[in-house]
Structures are given as C-alpha cells and as structure tokens.
Amino acid sequence: MHRADLIAALSQAVPSGVVRLGAACVSAEQDGEGVEASFVDGRRVRGDVLIGADGLDSVVRAGLHADGAPRYSGCTAWRAVVPFDTRQVRASETWGFGHLFGQVPISGDRVYWYAARNQPQGRVSARPKAELLQLFKGWHAPIEGLIGAAEESRILQNDIFDRPVLKRWGAGRMTLLGDAAHPMTPFMGQGACQAIEDAVALGRHLRAGQDVPSALRAYERERIPRANAFVNRSRQVGRLARLRNPVAVMLRNALLGRVSPERQARQLARMIRTT
Numbered sequence: 001m002h003r004a005d006l007i008a009a010l011s012q013a014v015p016s017g018v019v020r021l022g023a024a025c026v027s028a029e030q031d032g033e034g035v036e037a038s039f040v041d042g043r044r045v046r047g048d049v050l051i052g053a054d055g056l057d058s059v060v061r062a063g064l065h066a067d068g069a070p071r072y073s074g075c076t077a078w079r080a081v082v083p084f085d086t087r088q089v090r091a092s093e094t095w096g097f098g099h100l101f102g103q104v105p106i107s108g109d110r111v112y113w114y115a116a117r118n119q120p121q122g123r124v125s126a127r128p129k130a131e132l133l134q135l136f137k138g139w140h141a142p143i144e145g146l147i148g149a150a151e152e153s154r155i156l157q158n159d160i161f162d163r164p165v166l167k168r169w170g171a172g173r174m175t176l177l178g179d180a181a182h183p184m185t186p187f188m189g190q191g192a193c194q195a196i197e198d199a200v201a202l203g204r205h206l207r208a209g210q211d212v213p214s215a216l217r218a219y220e221r222e223r224i225p226r227a228n229a230f231v232n233r234s235r236q237v238g239r240l241a242r243l244r245n246p247v248a249v250m251l252r253n254a255l256l257g258r259v260s261p262e263r264q265a266r267q268l269a270r271m272i273r274t275t
Contacts, residue, residue, distance in 0.1 A: 002081065002106050003192065025059050028052070028174065035173045049212050050174045051202065053195075056161060058180035064171060070161040073185050073235070075242055077116040078128055079156045082149035084111040088142050095252075098244035101136055101143050113146045114186070118242050121159050128155045160185050162235060165228040168220060175216040177202060182227040187238040190230045190271070198223055 011019070024040040028050055035050040052060025056070055086105035093102040099117040106112050115132055125131045129152040136143050162183050169176040178195030198219075205219040206212070243249050 002108070002110070002112070005107065025054060028060055028063055030172050030174055048173065049206070049216070051177050052170075052174065052180045053177040055179045056163075056183045058176065060174065061176055061180050064169075064174060064176070065166065067163065067166075070163050070183060072121045073160040073162060073238060075116045075118050075238070076121075076123065076157060076159045077114055077186070078125070078132060079112070079114045079158075080150040080154055081106070081110050081112050082146060083109060084142070084146060084149055085109065086111060089146075093241070094139065094143070095241050096139075097246070097249055098242050099135060100241050101139065103143070103146060111146055111149075113150075115147075116160065116242065118244065125157055128152060128157060160238075162231060165231050167224070169224065170216055170220060173212050173216070175202075175220060181223075182231050184231040184234040185238045186234070187241055188230060188234045188271070190234065194227050194230055198227070 023043075025037050026040050028035060028037045030036070030050070034046050034048055036044055036046045037050060038044050050060065052058050052064070054060055061067070086109055089103050089105045089111050091104045093100060099115065102114045104112045115136065117135065129147060129150060132147045132155075133144060136147065162185050165182065169181050175181075177198045179191065181198065182194060184191055184194070201222050202216075202219045205215040205222070208215060208218075210218065240252060243252055
C-alpha cells in the first residue's frame with residue numbers, strides 16, 4: 001500500500017478542521033492540570049495530553065530526554081515509486097557487498113523500490129539515476145528496469161539514522177509515539193508498522209477510563225519492549241545486509257542459505273501481532 005493512500009484513508013476518518021498542517025512545535029510544558037505546546041508562529045495551545053509524534057528529531061523527545069543527535073547508520077538510501085508491470089516483480093531484497101536493493105509491488109500497478117549503500121554521511125548524489133544504474137549494473141532482473149523507470153527528480157535520497165532505545169518514553173501527561181519514540185533503520189520494514197501499533201495501543205489505554213498519566217504509563221509498558229526489540233534487530237540486520245568483506249559476505253550467504261523455509265516462517269510470525 002502506498003503511504004499516501006494510507007494517509008488519505010486515515011484523513012477521511014477525521015472531522016474537517018481537526019488536523020492543522022504546518023504547525024511546528026518548538027517546546028512543551030506541563031503542570032498537574034494539563035499540557036501546553038508552543039509553536040513557531042507564537043501560538044500556545046493547552047490540552048489534557050500531549051503525544052510527541054514529531055519524528056526522528058522530535059522536539060518533545062528532546063524536552064523529555066535531552067539525548068542529543070540521532071546516530072548515523074553508516075549508509076544512505078534512495079527510494080522511488082514507479083509505474084511497472086507488477087507481474088514481473090517479486091517482493092524481495094537482494095544483498096551485495098556493502099549495498100542492497102529491494103522491490104515491493106503496490107497498488108495501481110506500481111512498484112516501490114529502494115537501494116542502500118555504505119558511505120559517509122552527507123554525500124548527496126548529483127545524478128542518482130545514473131549512479132544507481134552503474135552501482136547495480138548486471139544485477140538480476142528487473143532491478144535495472146525499475147531504476148530506469150524512475151524520473152530522476154522523483155528519486156529520494158536520505159541518510160539512514162536511528163537512536164539508542166529508551167527505557168521510558170514519557171512523564172506525566174506527555175509521551176512519545178512512532179519515530180519520536182523508537183526511530184529505527186528500515187531493514188525490517190517495521191518503522192511505520194510499529195507507529196501504527198503504538199497508535200492502536202495508545203487509543204485503547206486512553207479509552208480505558210484511567211487518569212491520563214496512568215493510561216500513558218500503561219501504554220509505554222505495553223509497547224516499549226516490542227518496539228525496542230525492533231530497533232535493535234533492525235540495526236543488526238542492516239549491518240549483516242551491508243557487509244563488504246568478501247569472506248564475511250561468503251559466510252553470511254552460506255549461513256542464510258541453510259535457513260529452512262519453516263524457520264523463516266516462524267521468524268515472520270513473531271513480527272505479526274494482533275491488538
């Protein structure tokens with residue numbers, strides 16, 4: 001599912017005027033009666049609860065934990081969505097020597113693809129399409145075709161970051177959700193999924209009739225162990241996927257080749273959770 005389609009579906013369930021775009025929060029404070037958020041345009045808004053869902057560089061997290069800058073994973077990633085015959089595409093990820101390529105069919109006869117490579121932080125590709133075609137030249141079909149189907153101006157490049165896990169997310173009437181709480185590398189495909197799980201759990205605890213601080217702490221107790229496990233596992237899988245040493249790559253491939261389909265299914269089953 002394209003993320004824009006998911007956002008559109010969610011937005012249709014929210015009454016008009018509830019969501020305000022372009023509202024950059026600069027600080028948040030709380031007392032025994034409520035929470036107040038301040039915005040870059042000078043507005044101050046007061047409420048009963050504040051959920052910091054403001055991403056990797058969360059202002060709310062900084063106010064709660066002051067844990068500094070995110071940590072660079074050692075790689076950058078390119079992403080694109082292209083029109084493509086999805087019958088030619090199998091959802092998969094292919095690993096090389098310090099770089100990888102993934103492809104996922106989505107609705108509307110489109111394919112989401114991504115590529116990642118080890119490199120120093122901040123290096124931006126001037127001609128990403130040509131660079132990627134050279135990097136993945138000779139890789140199996142339809143990798144070169146997928147790269148070739150992208151408009152160069154629509155290829156996004158982002159350095160990949162995460163943060164060390166937290167033992168607690170919030171305090172009082174404030175807590176965190178999604179990338180603000182548990183930013184993770186994308187190598188298990190769980191960043192948005194874990195944010196959605198957060199939202200479901202948070203809503204359930206806030207509806208349970210407890211006072212707000214108790215509801216938020218119950219939400220954190222439920223979610224922190226699972227979310228933190230994905231942060232750590234994603235970082236480990238990313239390191240494995242981006243090995244460059246030929247001997248290490250040979251050993252990795254040999255070991256993975258011995259993993260049975262049954263064991264793979266069990267590993268996937270542990271990722272799935274109904275709430």
